[in-house]
Amino acid sequence: MAGSFADKPRISDVQGVLAHPDRFGVRYRDGDADAGCRELLLDAIPLGALADVVKTPTYVYGLAHVDRAIDDLAAALRGADAGICYAVKANDTHAVLRRMADRGVGADIVSGGELARAVRAGIAPDDIVFSGVGKRPDEIDAALGHGIASINVESGAELAVVAARARAAGLRARVSLRLNPEISADTHPYLATGLAEAKFGVPLDAAAPLAKRCLEDPHLELVGIACHIGSQIFDADPFVESVRSLARVVEELRALGASLRRFDLGGGFAIPYTGDQAPMDLDAWAAAVRPVAADLGLRLIVEPGRLLVGNAGVLLVRVLYCKDNGARRFVVVDGAMNDLIRPSLYDAYHMIVPTRLRQGAKDVTVDVVGPVCETGDFFALERSMPEVRPGDVLAVLSAGAYGATMASTYNTRPLSAEVVVEGERFAVCRRRQTLEALLARDVVDPVFEALPAT
Ligand SMILES: *Cc1c(COP(=O)(O)O)cnc(C)c1O
Secondary structure, X not given: OOOOOOOOOOOOHHHXXXXXXXXXXXXXXXXXXXXXXXXXXXXXXXXXXXXXXXXXXXXXXXXXXXXXXXXXXXXXXXXXXXXXXXXXXXXXXXXXXXXXXXXXXXXXXXXXHHHHHHHHOOOOHHHEEEOOOOOOHHHHHHHHHHOOOEEEEOOHHHHHHHHHXXXXXXXXXXXXXXXXXXXXXXXOOOOHHHOOOOOOXXXXXHHHHHHHHHHHOOOEEEEEEEOOOOOOEOOOHHHHHHHHHHHHHHHHHHHOOOOOOEEEOOOOEOOOOOOOOOOOOHXXXXXXXXXXXXXXXXXXXXXXXXXXXXHHEEEEEEEEEEEEOOOOEEEEEOOOOOOOOHHHHHOOOOOEEEOEEEOOOOEEEEEEEOOOOOOOOEEEEEEEEEOOOOOOEEEEOOOOOOOHHHOOOOOOOOOOEEEEEEOOEEEEEEOOXXXXXXXXOOOOOOOOOOOOOO
């Protein structure tokens, strides 16, 4: 889940939104031109007015945009034996998961907590896969208890624990082996997770020994192989290379007697983060990947996270102050790195546009920063945008994925509210954390005790 890897765009963020209405989930209302200012809409809701009601900072997700993203991917996969398992870590609100369930989309989970959320939202256990290098025994127990489609095992040590827990429960665990496909790092330097140095997965030559252990153990059922090569990948090539690389392993495991059913290609599908980035061409991706994948004779699973929710969400923040330090102009907003950490953590580019675009406002170059006491607390550096005033509400775009899920309460800042929009209506789907709830976690008069005698 690395950054956006976007070069500075050639057009301003406002121009990007004007040129591509709805690509980033939002558009400026037509017909406002004479009113002196244009309202930014998400679906049919003016975001400035919404911010007045729900306060800021607040995440807003457009469910119609999520639907469109699902439709586009489903269209690219139409006719293939394929399944979509949404990567819950991108956006784990019940509202979004519920939409996935309603649309027949499964889940890729990385914790027992995400398993509980997926099941509560009505996602069928048979559509759930469990990824991650550090699954705890109790999390494995929960996955076995629900009978999920596949535990994607990332090491021999983990496989042993899965086998032991399945034996203890009198069950047969369905597992896939997560492998690191050997693809050229030089040509694809952004595929951080799929490389040998990464902590994820096992090398290709470990597949056969692990498969043998599965075949010998009555409590293990090897159902497939899996990989996940990275994130924010626009190109079909690395996916094709991965399939080719893993195809040899499929043959090898079949020769050992494994009856594989699933081929999990992971996630990593890119979305545009700047006004001059085009969306990933999913049809070109499908045209390249489907023939090679079809040759395997396995059900193709994909695990998109960002693709399904990233452009559907915005973070609304209000301008607190404008200040000029001589060398630099700052727009200080009420959202910060604790709410959206991607700019600070990955140097990620997020478009930022006013929710009320004043006619004739001149562009100025500013840093958009938050109140947190870190120099790294910024949403944008040296960004050219229409001049804003205190009280204005800004929309930080493409914040639907890895936004709220990565939030913290650093600086004792309560977690933001989250809102879903459908047409002209909105609903709070996750309440803003209250200061009382945040403070209540502290034990104000802790009682010291000795460890029990051993
Ligand atoms: C994070 C992750 C995904 C989703 O990645 P995106 O870039 O959001 O599509 C899918 N599978 C695994 C195993 C992951 O860790």
